[in-house]
Amino acid sequence: MPSLVGPFVRCGSGATLLVLGLVFAGFTCTGSEHATATLPAAFSDLLPHFLVEPEDEFIVKNKPVTLKCRSTPATQIYFKCNGEWVHQDDHLIERTVDPATALPIMQVTIDITRQQVEKIFGLDEYWCQCVAWSTTGTQKSQKAYIRIAYLRKNFEEEPQGKEVALDQEVLLRCHPPEGVPQAEVEWQRNEDVINPASDPNFFITPDYNLVIKKARLADTGNYTCVAKNIVARRKSTSATVLVYVDGGWSEWSKWSPCGADCSMWRSRECTQPSPGTGGKDCQGLDLQSLNCTSEQCPQTVSGAEDVALYVGMVAVALCLTLLLIVVVLVYRRKKEDLDNDVADSSILTTGFQPMGIKPSKPENSHLLTIQPDLTTTTTSYQGTLRSRHDGTGKFSMTNGPLLDPLPNGSHTLHNGKLNSNPAEFVSRLSTQSYFKTLPRDVANTSYGTFNFLGGRLTIPSTGISLLIPPEAIPRGKIYEIYLTVQRKEDLRLPLAGCQTLLSPVVSCGPPGVVLSRPVILSMDHCSDACLDNWAVRLKKQNYEGTWEDVLLMGEELVSEPYYCQLEAETCRLFSEQLGTLALVGESLHMGAAKRLRLVLFSDAYCSTLEYNIRVYCMDDTQDVFKEVMQMERQLGGRLIDEPHVLLFKDSYHNLRLSIHDMPQAHWRSKLLAGYQEIPFYHIWNGSQRYLHCTFTLERLSLSTCELTCQLCVWQVEGEGQSFSLDFNIAKDTRAVDAEFLLMDSNATALAGPSAFQIPYLIRQKICSSLDAPCPNGADWRMLAQRLKLERHMSFFASKASPTSMILDLWEAQHFHSGNINQLATVMADIGKQEAMIFLVSDGEC
Secondary structure (H helix, E strand, C coil): CCCEEEEEEECCCCCEEEEECCCCCCCCCCCCCCCECCCCHHHCCCCCEEEECCCCEEECCCCCEEEEEEEECCCEEEEEECCEECCHHHCEEEEEECCCCCCEEEEEEEEECHHHHHCCCCCCCEEEEEEEECCCCEEECCCEEEEECEECCCCCECCCCEEEECCCCEEECCECCCEECCCEEEEEECCEECCCCCCCCEEECCCCCEEECCCCHHHCEEEEEEEECCCCEEECCCEEEEEEECCCCCCCCCCCCCCCCCEEEEECCCCCCCCECCCCCCCCCCEEEEECCCCCCCCCCCCHHHHHHHHHHHHHHHHHHHHHHHHHHHHHHHHHHHHHHHHHCHHHHCCCCCCCCCCCCCCCHHHCCCCCCCCCCCCCCCCEEECCCCCCCCCCCCCCCCEEECHHHEEEECCCCCCCCHHHHHHHHCCCHHHCCCCCCHHHEEEEEECCCCEEEEECCCCEEEEECCCCCCCCCCEEEEEEEECCCCCCCCCCCCEEECCCEEEEECCCCCCCCCEEEEEECCECCCCCCEEEEEEEECCCCCEEEEEECCCCCCCCCEEEEECCCEEEEEECCCCEEEEEEEECCCCCEEEEEEEEEEECCCCCCEEEEEEEEEECCHHHHHHHHHHHHHHCEEECCCCEEEEEECCCCCEEEEEECCCCCCEEECCCCCCEEECHHHHHCCCCCCCEEEEEEEECCCCCCEEEEEEEEEECCCCEEEEEEEEECCCCCCCCCHHHHCCCCCCCEEEHHHHCCCCHHHHHHHHHHHCCCCCCCCCHHHHHHHCCCHHHHHHHHCCCCHHHHHHHHHHHHHCCCCCHHHHHHHHHHHCCHHHHHHHCCCCCC
16 A cells, blocks of 8 residues: 555545555646646656755845745645644645646645744754655655844944044944844945945944045044844944144244354244144144354444343342242141041031041050940940040030040940931032032932941842951041942933843932942842943942942952942952942843843732733842832832742843633633733843733632633743742631841841950951961961962952952851851861850850
């Protein structure tokens, strides 16, 4: 029995049979709606061959593409796409006869839509192939690949403006946006297309850069890189090229006759060429003089007038000299008075109101003794501070006597709490010139008063904290420091190209305070933490309000005031300057991904047939999650499932959301389409904090309370997450409360020893023990290795006390969860006896 080789066809007799690789006498298939025909006996032994084969196509927007296939001689032709036969009803068939050979020709066309291609979902490229049959056998055409055409909006690299000298070579770089098919590039000057064929002074490299071989004055203008494909046309920002001309001298003139002053001169002009379009003037003298020989000098006799002139000039010079001496003396005396005033108050350099602090410098800092208390969690100073101060020195605090003067120059640090009214603090600071842009969001602001003992500021439930290490604030100074997270709608960061905001925008200040060593700012980030995928930059807002790049991650210089450790979800920033900071990432390729936190909310109470489920797609940082929780609490919403994390890649593909598997007898969705969609750029730029989609469901009866469904969130051709929901909408009517807000119970401001796990004296002993290099390596380097911080060796080594930098980072990482005994174990492994100090009780310390 012959084998089956093709799909079913309908024959004229009404019987259904399979197309076989043999001729069946007595059966004839006709009709234009079928892709089957019979061949004359003379051509029955010929294999089909293709006259036209399907070719690669691109789908532009939502317009379907047509694939065509033509073969002779053929009994039938069908398309197969991605391994599956296309239904015969989707084929359009035409039959003709070749007039030269009398062979029958069969042509088949099909249409492919964008939806068909998107169903592949990134598993493989979508392809179609034509298969033709004859009575002798089958033939397959080449595969035709169908791709969705696109052209991203942002250039990967845009040309930069330049000022160049005449005849200098100019290179303007351009990397066009990613697109399918790949974009073609042309260059424009002042909106006119540059054609290197007609002007050989221009050259376009294979990687689309423009080269001006020798800059001419006429080449000054605005240059634009233009990328285009079948989908769209994109223009880069214009780059201004300014061709300048440096001035050049002409020849010297002839020497002049010898004058009455017994000198002669000559001149030259800066005209060969004259400086133009911002070029430099000629360097050197344009007038030159020379003494004449005695024979050339005209004989002159000095009279009384000349003597009077010389005497007057000397007198004027003496007067000016005396006046200058008097001015210098007055200036120096006033400067000394000013310096004394500044020394009396550290607040003059920070924008605070003066506090009247004037302690004298301690003669012996080693007399410092401290009673550390590791158990306290209140906002307080702990212990006693004794130093040889001037007996008249006083500490006057605006918020109460934090340091009271005692006899013999000693001071006791009270356990008094800091002012607990942040609104008063923010209101007071915002009146100062430095704090005009400080937000009045007291819920997301923490502040405290600190001295050389240091401390810690924390904004609850945001992952944001500021560690002020001991000795970071110079001795004798007291700073009032704040920490706040800015709302993104209040501060707009200029993002370009593939850049995206990866962290909250955090302000710590006041800006301009003098720090003796770096503080550590901790904040969440939402990148995949793979520096091979990103160029991560730290941006800082200056006094004028503009943003500047101050650090490129992975290329830090130890001489810079900033240094960063990027952990899986947290950024630890060493900073010698306070200000407004944020992390911005620029993807290096499509493998770069941001972490999105997917959170589901519904109404806590529902009395109608309609029921809403809100799906938030936010950056995976705690500060954004806290804001959404607070907002939902005001809306009366409730959390209906655990949050999920989705890796959202840098591609043009959007985010889609759909709901499935609802019991049709009780519920129905009011969504008209099969899914909802959030555009890619709305998510990628990170400027919109509360992106969400709402699914409105309708129950068919008020008595229906059980809801089961599947909610899916995925990026087209990317990763996806699903929620399996099964709950009673009437039983749990609790709104979002403090339990869900994850409010940490720790104090927002801790000053002095209570802010640190390692007691102050123990810390000093560890630093003195490990800072000095040890031949066997049992020093700070081994401590860094044991704590897995060896990547930062060069940074630690650049500091006066590498050990203190390591301990600061350990404190920032392990304040809530750190086990001090584990650190003692590391010290014991290094071989230092100081490890036993960790096991001493607080009273013995």
